[in-house]
Amino acid sequence: MKKLFSMIIALFFSISLFSSCSQQVENQSISNFKTITTQELKDNLNNSNYIIVDTRINDAFNGWKLDGIERGGHIKGATDFSSYWLDVDIKDKEAKLLEIAKNKGITPDKNVVLYDANGKDALKVAEFLSKNGFKNIYIYDVKQWAKDKNLPMESYKNYYMLVPAKWVKDLIDGKKPETYKGGPFKIFEVSWGEESKDHNEGHIPGAVHINTDEVEEGPMWNRLSDDRLEKFALRNGITTDTTVVLYGTDSMAAFRVAVILKYMGVKDVRVLNGGLQAWKREGYELETKKNQKTPVKSFGAKIPVNKDYIIDLPEAKEILKDKEGSCLVDIRSWDEYIGKTSGYDYIKGKGRPQGAVWGHAGTDPNNLQDFRNIDNTMRNAKEILEFWKEWGITPDKRLAFYCGTGWRAAEVLWYADVMGLERICLYDGGWNEWCNTKGLPIEVGEPKR
Template sequence: MLSGFADNIATDFRPDLVRWRQLVTPAWLAGLVAGAEVEAPPAADWRLFEAGCGAAVLFEQAHVPGASYFDTACIEQLPLWNKVADQALLALLLARGVRHNTTVILYGRNNLAAARLAHLLLYAGVADVRLLDGGFARWQAGGHACARGPAPTAAAASDFGIAFPAHPEYLIGTPQARAMLARGDGVLASIRTRAEFTGQASGYHYIAAGDIPGARWGRAGEDGDVNSMSAYHEADGSMKPAAEIAAQWAEHGILPGTPTAFYCGTGWRASMAFFYAWLMGWPAISVYDGGWFEWSQTPPAG
């Protein structure tokens, strides 16, 4: 913890979070893009991205001033919607001027898209990744100005600056997930609705119903809505108190200090849970990238 922690945090930040700088409010972001002096300012080299999937037209109609658009289709690949290869991810970041020491601020119309990108930036090794709490909807609800039109093209970076990826431990695949369950020394946390977790519904037209035997339910949102994270969010889309999220995880044996891999259907909801656990300072956390989609299509080893 920082010296003078409670005294040094402005009302724009959350005192219940260890990484309090990384969750920003619309008011803080509005001050930053207006050139005002803000608490916990980013590095001189910072980028603002709206993350979305196939929503470039909506971005051009209205977006946070100074933002560029980052489509998640660039960072995921068929057939399972897992992340692209490391070299492809690196090329995408460098093309957008992102190095390890670039502050990257993210938001989305669906903030799960921003969380998906945030997780992969942390995996890559970007040290200062920040998320707009409540996303674009909360920006608009606060009456903040929007810009129109395409974003200007950023200057590309020539190198990332450190070994890539810097945090491979933040992402696991199916063999590692199976090994975790077999050893019994970690938890697979299912960030899915109750109906998905109990196998009563799939949530996706292209994924079979069911869930991973031995996984623990980490909750998500309303049945029938794979974009809902109401168990984690207030009515305005902002993050619930950290203690409340930790308590609902503890009910199902998801505890800080125990190696935990979050997963969902294809990665978005799991990435939000990961990011919140990361904000809370949980150690030994990761995202199981393939999630139920890959698990359901992969025969057991042997």
């Protein structure tokens, strides 16, 4: 008995010593960088020699109250450089990350204030920057800032439309996460095809597969008729009062369905920010069993409840006529916009609707790199608004987003909604419909601005 007691004491001492050593190493790492007080940060908030950087997960920057913080969102005027980006597996990662930092104004000549709420994120980014020649680095705990309601913080108006993985996990575990009002919920993995390889290999527990053919059909790939969309909802157990969470290995399909569900009248539609990878990154479990759809008898409203959220060809023509107050925004690559390529093997026409303005995208139809961070979360809204402004795309106008067949534009529409833009919609037919409708004016080449 005495021997057992001695072993327990020895084990406890070893654990305590290890914990103490670990804390000393962490403190030693932190001591390599300067700290900044709340008052000093406040005094230099508008100092051009300072750059304030939020190093937390993208969801915290957007508005979620994570890691015990009292107010969600970011310090007003701060930019973002998430520590999560340092773990993304991409080619030439270090060079790419330094390029991202430079484009955000995070440069070695600035006093760089890195903040977090968990004592880890800022240190991780600080070590990366220090290794790459940054000298004037400061560490700050944003929980101190959030406690004082007189200090300015910013959140996206509808940040709740994009949810972190932890929010979904809490929902599954029977908790009541932030902004969830209770009631029935459904989780869907969305992709094209009756059978999803990704779904079968592992999906979020309880998730059911939605094939995008359930909401759209060729050759134009517009949404289905309202009565067929109602049948889709009933088959999947969706009512106006169901909280619907959507995700995918690539989120674009999830955004496509999300926009259609909001158009139909589902009051609470969420998309997992960063897709399935965000769930895996947190180390949450996956399941492989096939969950069955559970039908309902009534949707609860006459579809569409939000009719103006998706528009068709007649409305798109009207938007183009209103050159001062509206924009038809092209969410395709530059080469598609100027008519160098159609971007699709099944769309022959090249060019754009006459008068449409370029709203950015990526380099190909499967890429939205201009709107996503390197971990496929939503890009900083300020940066999006800045490159839109160059094309006259401003929040005061009515904005109709389109692409080839509605997928890319649906994702960008969702981001615009998250940001709080109000007069926004999806032109569902997009370039596929426009170029295949006789007599409609088409432009090619670089526009005169």
